[in-house]
Amino acid sequence: MKIILAEDQAMLRGALSALLDMEDDIEVIGEAENGEQALAMTLELEPDICIxxxxxxxxxxLEVAERLKSDGSPCRIVILTTFSRVGYFQRAMRAGVRGFLLKDSPIGELAAALRTVHEGGRAVSPALALTFWEAENPLTExxxxxxxxxxxxxxxxxxxKRLHLTAGTVRxxxxxxxxxxxxxxxIDAIAIAGKNGWLD
Known part of the structure; x- marks a missing residue:
């Protein structure tokens, strides 16, 4: 399977790319250091999976994933993150993301997840799945x-005024x-909601 890897930290990107390239069935065909590069590279090179x-x-x-979905790209998306925010996960699912994994996952777990996604399945780090299960967004739209x-x-x-409501309703x-x-x-409410990704 052909992979594009997008990560802004050069050292981590290089290490991940080298480790994934050691897998017999995985070939890293492009590396991007920002979202714009990742989007352009994915549309041009048509990989099987974009990490x-x-x-x-x-x-x-997440914005790249949303753009690729709206463009009708067949490329499958796997998100690699240090953030276990529920809002991020929910937004990723809406964008059609197939995998949501932690950056500190062992390389064997990442490779196995990529194979699952390549075969049409979904992959979520167990630690993240538990966090998301326990912390649903309590706020209404x-x-x-x-x-x-x-x-x-x-x-x-x-x-x-912005939402065409009364001030009392807003309060x-x-x-x-x-x-x-x-x-x-x-301020406290905004901080709590923001930390959990519930305002995205």
């Missing part, structure tokens, strides 16, 4: 929307979000 880091310059791994605008610094009256949504997140205030 994407989540946090990269220019475009994140509207609560998330309101909190996201609050995170941009908008006051209740501004959020109300109710914020209050519900604070309770669900067990947050002390707006």
């Amino acid at each position: 994407l880091d989540i946090e990269m310059p220019h475009l994140s791994g 509207r609560e998330r929307e309101v909190l996201k605008l609050a995170a941009e610094g908008l006051q209740a009256s501004d959020i109300a 109710n949504y914020l209050s519900e979000a604070f309770q669900k997140l067990e947050a002390k205030n707006r």
